[in-house]
Amino acid sequence: MKTGDLNLVKKINKSIVLTTIQNMAPLSRANISEITGLNKATVSSLVAELIDEALVGETGPGESSGGRRPVMLYFNKKAGFSIGVDLGVNYMLAVLTDLSGTIIYEKQTELEPQTNQEAIFTKLSLLIKDTMDHVPESPYGIIGVGIGVPGITNNEGDVLLAPNLGWGFTDIKGYLAKQFDIPIIIDNEANAGAYGEKLYGSGKTLANFIYTSIGIGIGSGIVIDNSLFRGATGISGEMGHFTINAHGPTCRCGNKGCWELYASEQALLKEAQNLPSLKERKDINLELLIQLAEAGDQDILQLFDLIGEYIGIGFVNIANTFNPQAIILGNRFSLIKKWIFEAINRTIAQRLSVSQETEIKFSERGIYSCALGSAAFVIEAFFSHRKVTVE
Amino acid sequence: MKTGDLNLVKKINKSIVLTTIQNMAPLSRANISEITGLNKATVSSLVAELIDEALVGETGPGESSGGRRPVMLYFNKKAGFSIGVDLGVNYMLAVLTDLSGTIIYEKQTELEPQTNQEAIFTKLSLLIKDTMDHVPESPYGIIGVGIGVPGITNNEGDVLLAPNLGWGFTDIKGYLAKQFDIPIIIDNEANAGAYGEKLYGSGKTLANFIYTSIGIGIGSGIVIDNSLFRGATGISGEMGHFTINAHGPTCRCGNKGCWELYASEQALLKEAQNLPSLKERKDINLELLIQLAEAGDQDILQLFDLIGEYIGIGFVNIANTFNPQAIILGNRFSLIKKWIFEAINRTIAQRLSVSQETEIKFSERGIYSCALGSAAFVIEAFFSHRKVTVE
DNA sequence: TACTCTTTGTTTAAACAACAAACAAAGCCT
DNA sequence: AGGCTTTGTTTGTTGTTTAAACAAAGAGTA
Numbered sequence: 001m002k003t004g005d006l007n008l009v010k011k012i013n014k015s016i017v018l019t020t021i022q023n024m025a026p027l028s029r030a031n032i033s034e035i036t037g038l039n040k041a042t043v044s045s046l047v048a049e050l051i052d053e054a055l056v057g058e059t060g061p062g063e064s065s066g067g068r069r070p071v072m073l074y075f076n077k078k079a080g081f082s083i084g085v086d087l088g089v090n091y092m093l094a095v096l097t098d099l100s101g102t103i104i105y106e107k108q109t110e111l112e113p114q115t116n117q118e119a120i121f122t123k124l125s126l127l128i129k130d131t132m133d134h135v136p137e138s139p140y141g142i143i144g145v146g147i148g149v150p151g152i153t154n155n156e157g158d159v160l161l162a163p164n165l166g167w168g169f170t171d172i173k174g175y176l177a178k179q180f181d182i183p184i185i186i187d188n189e190a191n192a193g194a195y196g197e198k199l200y201g202s203g204k205t206l207a208n209f210i211y212t213s214i215g216i217g218i219g220s221g222i223v224i225d226n227s228l229f230r231g232a233t234g235i236s237g238e239m240g241h242f243t244i245n246a247h248g249p250t251c252r253c254g255n256k257g258c259w260e261l262y263a264s265e266q267a268l269l270k271e272a273q274n275l276p277s278l279k280e281r282k283d284i285n286l287e288l289l290i291q292l293a294e295a296g297d298q299d300i301l302q303l304f305d306l307i308g309e310y311i312g313i314g315f316v317n318i319a320n321t322f323n324p325q326a327i328i329l330g331n332r333f334s335l336i337k338k339w340i341f342e343a344i345n346r347t348i349a350q351r352l353s354v355s356q357e358t359e360i361k362f363s364e365r366g367i368y369s370c371a372l373g374s375a376a377f378v379i380e381a382f383f384s385h386r387k388v389t390v391e
Numbered sequence: 392m393k394t395g396d397l398n399l400v401k402k403i404n405k406s407i408v409l410t411t412i413q414n415m416a417p418l419s420r421a422n423i424s425e426i427t428g429l430n431k432a433t434v435s436s437l438v439a440e441l442i443d444e445a446l447v448g449e450t451g452p453g454e455s456s457g458g459r460r461p462v463m464l465y466f467n468k469k470a471g472f473s474i475g476v477d478l479g480v481n482y483m484l485a486v487l488t489d490l491s492g493t494i495i496y497e498k499q500t501e502l503e504p505q506t507n508q509e510a511i512f513t514k515l516s517l518l519i520k521d522t523m524d525h526v527p528e529s530p531y532g533i534i535g536v537g538i539g540v541p542g543i544t545n546n547e548g549d550v551l552l553a554p555n556l557g558w559g560f561t562d563i564k565g566y567l568a569k570q571f572d573i574p575i576i577i578d579n580e581a582n583a584g585a586y587g588e589k590l591y592g593s594g595k596t597l598a599n600f601i602y603t604s605i606g607i608g609i610g611s612g613i614v615i616d617n618s619l620f621r622g623a624t625g626i627s628g629e630m631g632h633f634t635i636n637a638h639g640p641t642c643r644c645g646n647k648g649c650w651e652l653y654a655s656e657q658a659l660l661k662e663a664q665n666l667p668s669l670k671e672r673k674d675i676n677l678e679l680l681i682q683l684a685e686a687g688d689q690d691i692l693q694l695f696d697l698i699g700e701y702i703g704i705g706f707v708n709i710a711n712t713f714n715p716q717a718i719i720l721g722n723r724f725s726l727i728k729k730w731i732f733e734a735i736n737r738t739i740a741q742r743l744s745v746s747q748e749t750e751i752k753f754s755e756r757g758i759y760s761c762a763l764g765s766a767a768f769v770i771e772a773f774f775s776h777r778k779v780t781v782e
Numbered sequence: 783t784a785c786t787c788t789t790t791g792t793t794t795a796a797a798c799a800a801c802a803a804a805c806a807a808a809g810c811c812t
Numbered sequence: 813a814g815g816c817t818t819t820g821t822t823t824g825t826t827g828t829t830t831a832a833a834c835a836a837a838g839a840g841t842a
Binding site: 010246 | 392393394395396397399400401402403404407426427428429614620629630632633634635636637638644645646647648653701704707708711712714741742743744779780781
Binding site for chain 1: 827
């Protein structure tokens with residue numbers, strides 16, 4: 001049982017001071033005291049410890065406001081570095097970030113579709129090693145590696161199922177832990193994307209939102225009260241598989257009429273193939289359709305509109321279920337924003353009860369959301385034993 | 392900003408001690424010390440204060456285990472009383488409970504359908520006053536009134552919309568506050584039901600579950616990490632209005648093919664009306680159908696089965712979205728459990744990916760869930776300034 | 783320049799909650 | 813009767829926040 005003692009009090013206040021510096025630097029000890037309500041003496045003593053731990057530094061004297069000049073403090077975001085990997089179906093993207101989520105280095109590797117698991121593991125190791133080589137000198141070095149996987153993961157770092165990779169149960173954390181002696185965090189690609197947008201993108205100012213990652217499939221990350229909801233056993237947000245057509249076609253998940261059969265890249269490409277103008281072509285992919293849309297192809301524009309409508313139908317379901325402040329659309333479909341945005345909003349206006357005010361947004365960090373979020377999971381874990389919240 | 396100080400530590404520990412006594416009484420100070428890890432001296436001092444506040448009492452000496460006999464403590468559940476009201480469409484049920492949720496007194500009032508708001512308010516006042524008259528003498532008296540309303544409420548205690556009552560925006564809290572000088576808490580009927588089941592029913596051992604209240608409409612309460620999720624602005628769980636048929640009939644909410652059009656009492660009665668055997672009858676209601684089912688009417692049994700299937704389809708959506716440990720079916724449809732249970736489970740087995748293990752349960756407190764949950768909201772508020780949690 | 787006032791940050795002493803250890807109380811066992 | 817065990821209180825220590833005093837360093841003004 002978690003009882004209270006003096007140690008806890010200190011931890012809470014130190015956490016508050018650190019968070020304040022992270023969010024509002026540059027600022028002085030006096031500023032912190034005023035903002036937090038903590039006594040000046042308390043702030044001084046806690047800041048001294050944070051400086052000892054290399055998490056905070058002094059930049060020098062600031063502007064006087066009629067008295068002694070303050071000593072300005074900053075958050076030492078270079079105290080350590082995190083690695084985040086977006087493990088896609090046909091690519092791998094790794095980013096190296098500092099403790100504030102700024103990208104220091106990035107590297108992308110292409111993957112042949114259907115690459116076997118052994119080969120993916122090897123490439124992943126190489127990618128991580130390469131990224132590690134680009135870490136600057138720092139007190140804490142690399143504080144961990146986070147990986148976003150397009151599939152279902154549990155809280156122990158196992159992948160339970162990743163159909164688009166052809167994986168069943170996979171102990172990816174175990175594999176990596178053997179090679180790298182640092183914390184490894186595995187999570188779902190949509191959760192990571194949601195977290196990335198929460199910290200560094202469209203979700204920065206939102207406490208409650210749903211991030212929907214629409215690509216080949218549809219995944220989602222649920223942010224409630226500023227933190228990610230992972231569900232009972234770490235599986236959740238499989239919203240691509242809710243039924244929007246009770247007697248529709250069977251999905252590979254076993255259910256019928258799943259949303260993702262109507263509103264994903266897989267649905268889009270299938271419909272495109274049926275267009276008279278494209279019937280013969282074998283090279284249909286999202287990029288081609290974007291080209292055609294740019295050129296003003298009416299069939300394609302109409303198709304995008306239809307897909308947008310189905311996305312809107314799913315969004316109405318999400319809004320009715322969670323009443324979030326916003327739904328953020330991310331992953332590949334953020335590329336076709338301009339052709340689906342109107343249809344999504346139109347559908348929502350038609351179907352959603354007026355009392356709800358859910359805004360539709362698009363991912364701000366684009367293809368980086370997932371890698372950034374994965375890196376952020378590591379940073380969160382690094383700070384977790386320093387940060388405490390009370391309610 | 393919420394900083395830490397000695398006062399906070401004390402509050403945390405006092406809260407732990409009180410919770411421990413509530414959950415495990417009768418027990419001694421030494422027991423508490425052992426269970427919580429708090430020092431014996433600390434426990435003694437905190438228990439002394441709780442006794443001063445009349446929340447805890449001593450029953451007398453317990454069994455010796457080879458030394459001095461312990462003084463056994465109990466939670467004084469009679470220190471105050473709470474009133475919970477289930478404001479239904481054609482009835483009002485009030486319960487008077489002690490601080491542990493035990494019902495001391497209850498009273499139900501029938502309502503004519505379409506009763507106007509003024510009349511409902513008057514009846515509600517009378518019901519509350521009558522309930523108050525049955526309160527035993529106690530240190531804190533009546534600590535508040537909680538009301539569960541079949542509609543959308545916000546966190547300020549306003550009803551925004553209650554279609555089945557014919558209400559638009561209604562300041563019910565304001566009305567009651569004028570007459571009763573105690574805390575008034577207004578919440579959605581499904582949220583209250585969920586909370587009632589969480590504390591005193593099928594949800595007691597579950598940290599994550601979805602309570603679906605299926606009656607005329609379908610509402611839902613979402614329990615995440617042992618606490619109720621209310622959504623961005625206190626509106627959430629309008630799951631009855633997610634689409635399960637993208638191009639189905641239009642619902643009064645504006646959306647199309649809403650789940651509640653296929654799986655609620657309203658759907659059931661409409662289908663029943665179309666049965667050849669019932670075409671001429673004007674007195675179709677749930678109770679009649681139950682009678683017929685008991686008598687073995689094949690048409691009715693088949694109809695129940697069909698409705699069960701649609702309930703199952705919605706449950707699959709819920710499971711895919713939240714991955715809860717269980718889905719608890721409550722309200723009127725808990726009455727027809729034996730005729731729909733099999734169809735629900737069958738549908739889920741067919742449609743839900745095997746990796747998920749969501750159990751289907753039925754409400755344990757039956758028609759009391761909502762009133763009990765409403766009363767519990769009041770108790771929670773009463774303790775909220777005493778109880779603190781840290782993470 | 784000299785002086786006062788303001789602001790910043792540190793030092794000092796007081797308050798207080800948890801804690802360990804000693805102690806008192808009240809039982810059990812032989 | 814005496815030793816042992818368990819319970820619960822008392823006593824003194826530790827560690828943290830805090831208010832108040834203080835020191836440092838600048839601004840403003842005559």
